[in-house]
Amino acid sequence: xxYLDHGATTPMLPEAIAAMSAVMAxxxxxxxxxxxxxxxxxxxxENRELIAAAxxxxxxxVIFTAGGTESDNLAxxxxxxxxxxxxxxxxxxxxxxxxxxxxxxxVIWMGEHEGANVEFLPVDKxxxxxxxxxxxxxxxxxxxxALVSIMxxxxxxxxxxxxxxxxxxxxxxGSIFHSDAVQAVGCxxxxxxxxxxxxxxxxxxxxxxxxxxxxxxxxxxxxxxxILHGGGQERDVRSGTLPVALIAGFGxxxxxxxxxxxxxxxxxxxxxxxxxxxxxxxxxxxxxxGDPENRLPGNAHFSFTGCEGDxxxxxxxxxxxxxxxxxxxxxxxxxxxxxxxxxGRDEATARGSLRFSFGTTSTPDDVDSVLQFLPxxxxxxxxxxxxxxxx
Amino acid sequence: MTKRVVAxxxxxxxxxxxxxxxxxxxYDVVGVHxxxxxxxxHGGRKGCCTLDDARDxxxxxxxxxxPFYVWDVSEEFQKEVIENFVxxxxxxxxxxxxxxxNEKIKFAAVLTRSLALGFDAVATGHYxxxxxxxxxxxxxxxxxxxxxxxxxxxxxxxEKLSHTILPLGDSKKPDIRAExxxxxxxxxxxxxxxxxxxxxxxxxxxFLHKKLGDVPGKIIDxxxxxEIGEHDGLFEFTVGQRKGLHLGVPRQDRAPRYVIEKDxxxxxxxxxxxxxxxxxxxxxxxxxxxxPTPAAEFDCKAQVRAHSARLAAKTFHNDGNLTVEFIEPxxxxxxxxxxxxxxxxxxxxxxxxxxxxxx
Numbered sequence: 001x002x003y004l005d006h007g008a009t010t011p012m013l014p015e016a017i018a019a020m021s022a023v024m025a026x027x028x029x030x031x032x033x034x035x036x037x038x039x040x041x042x043x044x045x046e047n048r049e050l051i052a053a054a055x056x057x058x059x060x061x062v063i064f065t066a067g068g069t070e071s072d073n074l075a076x077x078x079x080x081x082x083x084x085x086x087x088x089x090x091x092x093x094x095x096x097x098x099x100x101x102x103x104x105x106x107v108i109w110m111g112e113h114e115g116a117n118v119e120f121l122p123v124d125k126x127x128x129x130x131x132x133x134x135x136x137x138x139x140x141x142x143x144x145x146a147l148v149s150i151m152x153x154x155x156x157x158x159x160x161x162x163x164x165x166x167x168x169x170x171x172x173x174g175s176i177f178h179s180d181a182v183q184a185v186g187c188x189x190x191x192x193x194x195x196x197x198x199x200x201x202x203x204x205x206x207x208x209x210x211x212x213x214x215x216x217x218x219x220x221x222x223x224x225x226x227i228l229h230g231g232g233q234e235r236d237v238r239s240g241t242l243p244v245a246l247i248a249g250f251g252x253x254x255x256x257x258x259x260x261x262x263x264x265x266x267x268x269x270x271x272x273x274x275x276x277x278x279x280x281x282x283x284x285x286x287x288x289x290g291d292p293e294n295r296l297p298g299n300a301h302f303s304f305t306g307c308e309g310d311x312x313x314x315x316x317x318x319x320x321x322x323x324x325x326x327x328x329x330x331x332x333x334x335x336x337x338x339x340x341x342x343x344g345r346d347e348a349t350a351r352g353s354l355r356f357s358f359g360t361t362s363t364p365d366d367v368d369s370v371l372q373f374l375p376x377x378x379x380x381x382x383x384x385x386x387x388x389x390x391x
Numbered sequence: 392m393t394k395r396v397v398a399x400x401x402x403x404x405x406x407x408x409x410x411x412x413x414x415x416x417x418y419d420v421v422g423v424h425x426x427x428x429x430x431x432x433h434g435g436r437k438g439c440c441t442l443d444d445a446r447d448x449x450x451x452x453x454x455x456x457x458p459f460y461v462w463d464v465s466e467e468f469q470k471e472v473i474e475n476f477v478x479x480x481x482x483x484x485x486x487x488x489x490x491x492x493n494e495k496i497k498f499a500a501v502l503t504r505s506l507a508l509g510f511d512a513v514a515t516g517h518y519x520x521x522x523x524x525x526x527x528x529x530x531x532x533x534x535x536x537x538x539x540x541x542x543x544x545x546x547x548x549x550e551k552l553s554h555t556i557l558p559l560g561d562s563k564k565p566d567i568r569a570e571x572x573x574x575x576x577x578x579x580x581x582x583x584x585x586x587x588x589x590x591x592x593x594x595x596x597x598f599l600h601k602k603l604g605d606v607p608g609k610i611i612d613x614x615x616x617x618e619i620g621e622h623d624g625l626f627e628f629t630v631g632q633r634k635g636l637h638l639g640v641p642r643q644d645r646a647p648r649y650v651i652e653k654d655x656x657x658x659x660x661x662x663x664x665x666x667x668x669x670x671x672x673x674x675x676x677x678x679x680x681x682x683p684t685p686a687a688e689f690d691c692k693a694q695v696r697a698h699s700a701r702l703a704a705k706t707f708h709n710d711g712n713l714t715v716e717f718i719e720p721x722x723x724x725x726x727x728x729x730x731x732x733x734x735x736x737x738x739x740x741x742x743x744x745x746x747x748x749x750x
Contacts (some may be wrong), residue, residue: 090711314421314460384507 002321002369006298006359007155007183010265012249013208013360020210021250026243031233031241040244040365047251054258055202056191059219064242067214068182068203072102074216074238074344075178075199076149080110081225083146083176088147089208092117094137095288096161097342103149103180104372126291127343134166145175152181155289156339156355158299158325160188167196176222182206186257187265187296198222204246209253213246249252252270268298275300275356275367276295279384282371283378289340290352298358303345307352307381313376321369323356393704395419396648397505398514399497400451402444404571405516405559407451407578411559412679415502415513416454420688421510422452422459425501427468428589450577464496477602480626482653484727488587494546502554512554513637517545520560521552528552530738535563545731545741546679550651576621594712599626608658611668612640625653628660629721631668668723672749675730675742685739691732693717695724701733713742
């Protein structure tokens with residue numbers, strides 16, 4: 001089995017499994033005041049501190065959630081409502097046109113149901129939001145933007161966004177900056193305070209932790225309207241009993257991923273560059289997508305002219321190679337990638353794409369496996385895409 | 392080498408058992424659910440297919456331990472089946488969308504794609520049998536006469552038949568349900584589908600009315616020429632229909648009247664006594680032979696609806712044109728319908744009806 005879909009989810013790190021296993025048998029609700037509760041709370045708080053330290057935030061800025069999607073929803077809805085209730089003029093949301101659906105669909109929903117004035121910022125051919133683009137969007141009306149949401153690195157094509165500059169421009173105009181950094185932590189240097197972002201989404205299972213846990217990193221002085229009401233956990237911003245074992249696994253994974261980041265990033269960069277070079281050298285239909293250098297180290301993204309992405313996926317799956325096309329709807333029908341369309345690719349190209357994403361368990365053998373099967377797979381998918389034989 | 396097969400899995404009990412049997416018989420099976428229509432899901436904006444059926448199919452595939460994919464053929468289906476259905480009706484014809492889907496989608500677009508992707512065959516849960524002979528594969532009626540679907544498969548030529556597997560042709564429907572139950576398939580108790588899949592509420596007239604709008608015209612007594620009513624569109628009527636005519640003027644003898652003919656040129660519906668529905672001679676085009684091309688003139692039995700009787704007929708064909716002279720009397724047939732020809736249990740071929748007449 002060749003698993004090259006770490007962008008979808010990562011295998012759990014041994015450190016995370018050990019941390020969770022150690023905690024799972026232990027009783028106690030972290031909100032209880034008795035001894036069991038105190039022990040549980042201690043585990044939660046220690047891991048909050050570890051996570052905060054690993055990403056350059058203060059412990060109180062870490063709000064645990066059920067994952068990336070919840071954090072994105074909380075940030076966009078909560079920040080918009082808080083901003084808009086303070087100043088009714090602030091009703092515009094700016095987001096890049098290549099956001100993950102967790103941001104994209106939330107923003108669209110805010111437009112359709114909450115009267116937000118939604119504006120998606122165009123990207124260049126590599127999928128980057130140029131700082132000037134954001135500035136121009138602000139200059140149209142400098143005082144009406146409730147928040148800006150631009151991802152740290154794109155989950156499909158891997159391009160890294162100029163977060164520091166974008167956050168600085170946002171602050172020039174007195175607005176709030178959120179970034180979905182789900183793909184970035186553990187792969188790129190992510191320092192919350194230095195980035196200038198006001199809110200940051202992170203997730204456990206994209207960096208070797210368990211599925212079902214994430215966090216919104218939120219500056220202490222930023223107001224946010226909660227979307228889950230109840231027991232008032234997490235600064236009253238996110239109610240719900242804290243999942244102690246998940247938090248322990250999350251903490252261990254973040255610490256491990258961030259501590260080993262440089263050596264792993266170097267290793268993954270070598271694997272990725274080797275894969276890209278060899279695919280481009282052997283498959284004439286291959287078009288490389290995204291910024292060649294300034295990208296997620298383990299992400300290699302291609303379009304294969306004349307092929308359908310789902311045919312490529314199926315044929316590779318049959319050879320034991322697991323990767324992804326990018327986006328799929330709930331029933332599994334591949335849609336043309338909105339990211340590639342935003343980067344100016346035509347619909348056919350946007351349908352015929354594949355993402356290989358390397359991670360901790362990847363080896364040079366994985367690259368060899370891809371090269372062993374991919375040329376024939378592309379050849380076959382191309383024939384199926386434009387059937388020559390009609391019967 | 393092990394045969395690689397795409398099992399088309401609709402999410403119903405038949406295709407579930409068909410796929411199970413293939414796995415058991417040692418084929419290398421991949422389950423494929425065809426997303427035929429873009430239907431709005433509960434989520435609103437992004438709903439893109441029949442999620443429940445896709446889920447059921449996926450759960451059966453999980454159970455069988457086979458890969459499973461959803462293929463989006465909704466564009467082809469929209470163009471080749473739905474739009475064709477509407478335009479045929481707008482021309483006064485009576486198309487069969489299931490026949491059309493088999494001819495243009497399942498055993499065309501899907502089969503072609505499967506072969507191009509390196510598969511050897513497509514399998515479905517249809518009730519009919521393919522028998523190998525020295526003259527190539529031949530199509531036969533199913534063992535279960537109640538469920539037989541050879542009529543809707545009568546558009547498969549031998550090239551297609553040679554890449555098709557029908558694992559249920561030798562079985563009776565109740566046994567298939569029992570088998571699904573015994574295999575623990577979640578689709579075992581799912582009701583059969585009867586309606587046209589893109590008109591789930593069964594209101595074909597309403598569907599066509601939405602697409603084609605009001606096209607009001609007259610209802611005329613075929614014998615007297617007297618105008619006896621009005622209609623909102625020819626597409627709301629089928630030749631042979633009795634109910635729902637809303638005729639203002641009853642016949643003096645109170646005998647019920649039927650739709651005899653739809654005249655597209657004058658946009659009128661002709662109604663009259665059932666004796667006028669008799670059809671003696673039918674011409675057809677779009678001939679497809681499910682076996683070797685027959686002699687220019689042959690005796691056969693002809694079937695004009697999915698589950699109607701087969702009637703003795705004399706058949707002539709020449710240069711892609713078919714003439715069928717019925718020996719046993721045929722009641723009610725409209726242009727656009729498929730006429731399937733049988734030699735005993737074997738399907739000889741089919742055509743699309745162009746004209747009908749009484750001698």
